Amino acid sequence: MRRxxxxxxxxxxGMRPHLREIDAIAAAARAHPQVDALLCVPYTLIAAAADIAPDFTIGAQDVHESDQGAHTGDISAPMLVEAGAKVVIVGHSERRADHAETSHHTWAKAAAARRHGLNVILCCGETEAEHDAGRAERIVQSQIEKSLPDGAAPDWLTIAYEPRWAIGTGKxxxxxxxATMHxxxxxKLRGMIGPSANEMRILYGGSVSGANAASILAVDDVDGALVGGASLTAAKFVPIIEAAAQIxxxx
Incomplete structure (x- = not known):
């Protein structure tokens, strides 16, 4: 059974005063060892968060495909590792939309993260227009096909399905x-990597909250959640951890 x-x-x-929320969330994660929990925080908080919660997984929200170079404002996988990150998100819809990132960028970033031992959460998802046009299935399959790095395996790669129209909208x-999309x-994963796809976790993301977590997490092939706004405070995030633990x- 997938955890x-x-x-x-x-x-x-998030600023330094918000570290107390991380401390509280880490405590809740320790209280529910039957599930895995982590936080991907701004670059400025990674080292401090890793220091205050050394037994809790802290991650980053993006990574550059190169290890170093003239890339103003970017951050490399070795830098994230040095700061204390254990995992990184790649291909998030906000990066695709706001920074014109393609599935090829996602593929390269995932490969860079893996080279340096980072676990990866690889995102996919359709826009509202694509959803309404009946193209969601084709879009997410194409994104996975073009984004999945070589050697993809369930011990370091997780997929997150996030319909773009559901992120931060309450929809x-x-x-x-x-269930259908998962x-x-x-x-699609089975067709690309074989039987190990049965062990790979697929998360759902998009307006997940304590109120709907239990029903979403009980859906077949939903192995967890990628949570945005509700992860900012222990009061909102811990109920989602508790819902996962109950299941x-x-x-």
């Missing part, structure tokens, strides 16, 4: 829609 993973993405939020697909992704224990 549930609850991953938080703080995006461009969510129906449970049937989520099944499509699982089948893991069969309560």
């Amino acid at each position: 549930k993973l609850v991953a938080g993405n703080w995006k461009m939020h 969510t697909p129906t449970l049937d829609e989520i 099944a499509i992704l699982r089948a 893991a224990t069969g309560d």
Whole structure:
């Protein structure tokens, strides 16, 4: 059985006073060892967060494909490792939309992260227009096909399905829609990497909250959640961890 993973993405939020939230979230994660939990925080907080919660997984939200060079404002995988990151998000829809990143960029970033021992959460998802036009299946399959790095394996790679129109909007697909898309992704992965795809975790992301987490996490092939706004405070994030723990224990 695949372990549930609850991953938080703080995006461009968080200053040093918010470290107390990380400390509280880490404590909750320790209290529920039957699930995995992590936070991807701004670059400026990675080292401090890793210091205050050394037994909790801290990650980054992006990485450059090169190890070093004239790339103003970017950050490399070796830098993330030195800061204390253990995982990195690549291909997030906000990077694709706001920075014109392609699936090829995502592929290169995932490969760079892997070279330096970072685990990877690789995102895919369709826009609202693509969804309404009935193209969601084709879009996410294409994104996975073009983004999946060589040697993709479940011990270091996780897929996150995030319909772009559900991120931060309060909208969510129906449970049937989520189940269908996750099944499509699982089948695509099997076709690309074989039976090990059955062990690879596929997260759902997009307006996940304590109120809807239990129902979403109970859907077939949903192995956890990538959480945005609700991960910023322990009060909102811990109930999602607890929902995952209840499912893991069969309560």
